[in-house]
Amino acid sequence: MKNAAVLGASGYTGAEAVRLILGHPKLKLTALTAYSRAGEVYSDVFRNFAGQDLPALVTADEVNWDEIDVVFACLPHGASQETIAKIYNRVETVIDLSADFRLSDPELYADTYGRPHDFTELLSQRVYGLSEFARDLLKGAKLVACPGCYPTCTMLALLPGLAEGLIDPERLIVDAKSGVTGAGRKASLSFAYSETTDGAQAYAIGAHRHAPEMDQAMKDFAGVSAKVRFTPHLLPMNRGMIATCHVELSDGVSVDTLRAHYEDTYKSEPFVHVLAAGQVPQTRHVRGSNHCQIGVFADRTPGSAVIVSVIDNLTKGSSGQAIQNYNLTQGWDETLGLTGVGVFP
């Protein structure tokens, strides 16, 4: 058993990490930290844990880090790198769910997040944990940067085609949609029930912070230099994310060939499932699970296709992939603690 701490347990990704760790056969939840809500009983902060035997919710300073094996850092960007730097030498493994270690180039980080990166030495050691494409690098890694939810959903849809040269990297249009939990747990008029239910909207058009991360992943995992055109939307649902990728097929490539390649790429994956022709992925079928479902479709004009990918933004898009990554660092079966299927309906 490894002792696990969740940093930033008062947010949604923190709570999802706690939920998953409780069901993990080799992890013992040893510490829970928060900032403004430190001192509260955790099941008062997240009532779904009523009746569970959980550690007290404390500040990061109150934790004895020497007894912690693995840290799941669910902090805002900026705060995450600072806290990780402080405890880095006292723990065995750090799985960071924030944006702080996703971009390998500190300048790109500064441009994207509006602040310099203060721990570039750490940054140079991190492994970018898009699990299915980074298994070898993850084995034994000490610092793992978990991808953003949109990059996870989108890259699982695009990388196989790009790596094999089946789709045109210059013509990638990703129209993505997310549930409201992606905005985190906060008091905000923008995410108030009456302002977000029963309606839909785009946001951050042409300017979302996850787009440069996608460019990086395409370069690192498929060897292509390209800029994805990315438009996210906010939908009236709790969890769930869908990336609808409008692509152009390379010359001579058919949609059936493309789908066959995806089926082949993912045929042994425990969490990524390519649906049969005609079956359209739905976010509700992966709700609460670490699964991803992908569909490949012909578009209307010859040579064009649509690849659709769905995940739960809090699970495969965040805390589930974090657990999967930790399993991989330890050389364990990567499904440990993640065997649950989607909670549908």
Added chain:
Amino acid sequence: MKNAAVLGASGYTGAEAVRLILGHPKLKLTALTAYSRAGEVYSDVFRNFAGQDLPALVTADEVNWDEIDVVFACLPHGASQETIAKIYNRVETVIDLSADFRLSDPELYADTYGRPHDFTELLSQRVYGLSEFARDLLKGAKLVACPGCYPTCTMLALLPGLAEGLIDPERLIVDAKSGVTGAGRKASLSFAYSETTDGAQAYAIGAHRHAPEMDQAMKDFAGVSAKVRFTPHLLPMNRGMIATCHVELSDGVSVDTLRAHYEDTYKSEPFVHVLAAGQVPQTRHVRGSNHCQIGVFADRTPGSAVIVSVIDNLTKGSSGQAIQNYNLTQGWDETLGLTGVGVFP
């Protein structure tokens, strides 16, 4: 006052037509028809009409058509043309909300809807009522085909740019999203609450029946021959439709120029509003109204843009535009009966 009949009043577009006609100063609701639910009290079929003084719900055969001035036909395609043909010479004006008279080419109709068109003579007389672009044709028209909801939402977003040559007709990708009322009122597992809430999905990818209609509208109203790549989605909301149009700017055209052209095009329109730079349209703001809101945005790569359009699929996307079109046939103020703003929150 003109006497109005609603054919197919037991469906959602029928009910929306009834709701709007009740608030129209120059229309008197004289007949309501249904098929399987004929004989029922209308306010038992749609309880929101409790307490209103409404005609009985009868079959089409029971109506004295000679006393009807205008028919709003809210029937399924196929059934609509048959019924309209029967009563065509007994009424003054027919506003058809079905798909039966949208496509001017009978062969395209047959290909798209899987059945021949049986009334091509009528078809040749119809006016396609995309209100803002067909005012002159609508004046005095006897038979109006109201556009589909997706074509309405999308064409309002694309036509100004296409007509002016500001965007490339060869590179049009429309990623659209609709609320569940678009599926009509029916007992269907696919649209059961538990199968459609709290999740999202694409459908009819590359194969939706509204796509050929969009091609036709682009030809008729902007003079361009092109095929839109169209992917619709089903969202967990009741009313509302959003078309996210991913476009390429023509050489030398900036996003600001594009937006200025949209502002100019629609500046006097009572129902179409171009939002200021940075403001993103939301479907909830047009809920229950005949309004359309449009935003124009730069995408990530130079020369690319995103145009977002939102409507209420049952109002501007169907029954509201039908009323607007009838107003135009009569030479009335086109806002009669449609002055309500969006019911938000």
Added chain:
Amino acid sequence: MKNAAVLGASGYTGAEAVRLILGHPKLKLTALTAYSRAGEVYSDVFRNFAGQDLPALVTADEVNWDEIDVVFACLPHGASQETIAKIYNRVETVIDLSADFRLSDPELYADTYGRPHDFTELLSQRVYGLSEFARDLLKGAKLVACPGCYPTCTMLALLPGLAEGLIDPERLIVDAKSGVTGAGRKASLSFAYSETTDGAQAYAIGAHRHAPEMDQAMKDFAGVSAKVRFTPHLLPMNRGMIATCHVELSDGVSVDTLRAHYEDTYKSEPFVHVLAAGQVPQTRHVRGSNHCQIGVFADRTPGSAVIVSVIDNLTKGSSGQAIQNYNLTQGWDETLGLTGVGVFP
């Protein structure tokens, strides 16, 4: 035409008042006030008003009150009485939607709202505007206190039976449910989408501020001294309120007798509809309208009954009834500006 001002137009009841005033044939919207959002364009605060010609959003101090005929005060309690006191002599009529003038007894106000009432002289002049039961008093009234949403919904369900002695005032249990808009427009974690969607909860059990107001209404309108046992719930819907009233029939009274009395009481009412036996009211059927639907049912044990009442909390429960009350003060047709039926679906 009368000149109307909406005080506190940046909240939900304010926006609903604006929406309804725009459709009122005898009201001209002349001033809109807000506090922190003064200076903003109103259609930026509520995007559903895009394209409408509306007054600027200003502070209350910036309004020339001498040109205002009627004020709809949509302010928080406390703030409302203060502002009303300042402008009272400069306007003809004040319709207050806050809680400040609902309770006629200043001590009860202080107990209930945790602050003294500072304008008891004004308080003594006010008319409590439960429209259907206060028509005579409302005619010519200068200051109208609009009932709370729960009291409106509940009293329409209970008063006829109580006034006639058909139900036992000592055994009134009201289990009520409200949509989230009832909480107002504010940044609050408690009303964040992810904390309020797809779930339900009771709140303020045994301690809601609307309960004493109900007791007062039962005394004033039905002459009974009683305390209603009132439990409200928060439901995952935007608008809508349902009061499920569990009552005991007086000796010898049958459910059919009870229902017949309700039918008789409300038979000429434009906004209150008693459904036929077996028909159950649904909040969605009154959405966005000033209507109330009531059903009367036998409960399981002899002598017990259930009376169910539904309204839209923002309309009949607030701004719609406010307009209705103003119409009554002026001796106008009380349906002016309120003829819209429920927006369903």
Added chain:
Amino acid sequence: MKNAAVLGASGYTGAEAVRLILGHPKLKLTALTAYSRAGEVYSDVFRNFAGQDLPALVTADEVNWDEIDVVFACLPHGASQETIAKIYNRVETVIDLSADFRLSDPELYADTYGRPHDFTELLSQRVYGLSEFARDLLKGAKLVACPGCYPTCTMLALLPGLAEGLIDPERLIVDAKSGVTGAGRKASLSFAYSETTDGAQAYAIGAHRHAPEMDQAMKDFAGVSAKVRFTPHLLPMNRGMIATCHVELSDGVSVDTLRAHYEDTYKSEPFVHVLAAGQVPQTRHVRGSNHCQIGVFADRTPGSAVIVSVIDNLTKGSSGQAIQNYNLTQGWDETLGLTGVGVFP
């Protein structure tokens, strides 16, 4: 390992049973049956199971019952007893989730369900599995009738107080609310998205089939003869059930005494949690879990109280309790396969 079959796996309670069995350490899913959907791949019927290794979906006749240890029967009432009777002697244990064996009196069954009970001999052997109150009886039981969702939620709230004489059995008013999954998986206009979202309603007032079952449970487990006054509601949420129980305290009993008794009764229960004073249960906190949360509150008038209980209708209200009951029949730890906490948000 025991071999498990799920009868009626194409419904929601069937799917929930499958989901839970997959996570159960001592159960092997060996057979899945359906009627009209037999022959389909199970993950096509419920897409959330994509990628799982599952038995084929067959008719009940195609199963080799001799190799099955335990049957979870998720069939409609009537069909359930017939199928169970056929296979009863070939399997070790039958856990029935239908209504067929809930009522011990065949006449009451006939009155309530409108058909005679055809297998009264079986009926006389069944154990009514309200887990927390039937542990001794369940041990070794061959046929278990799982309680209905409403009785489960309500009895957990009422039985401790009734059994101890702390509340008056003659004055029990239960106002309950359920998510839409409670209606099962079927094509029905009444449960279509657009007819059930964004609104609420009561139904089956005074006449719900679960009410007699509650009376029976009060008699069997608390020794009181009483009729609960029960009014259910349908809410726009997927899963979740709340029972708001309006009760009268016995003479001299305080709310604190009542709460203390509930805390004491449930203090060692793994699935039932009594919240601290002032904390109100929310259905979303038990979503997807076998947990129940209970709150005890003072009502407005002296001597009255409100007890609120929340469960997930598909889990503790159906398939979760079924697993719990099977665990108890086997003498296993009753939490096997049920350790997951609520999926919140």
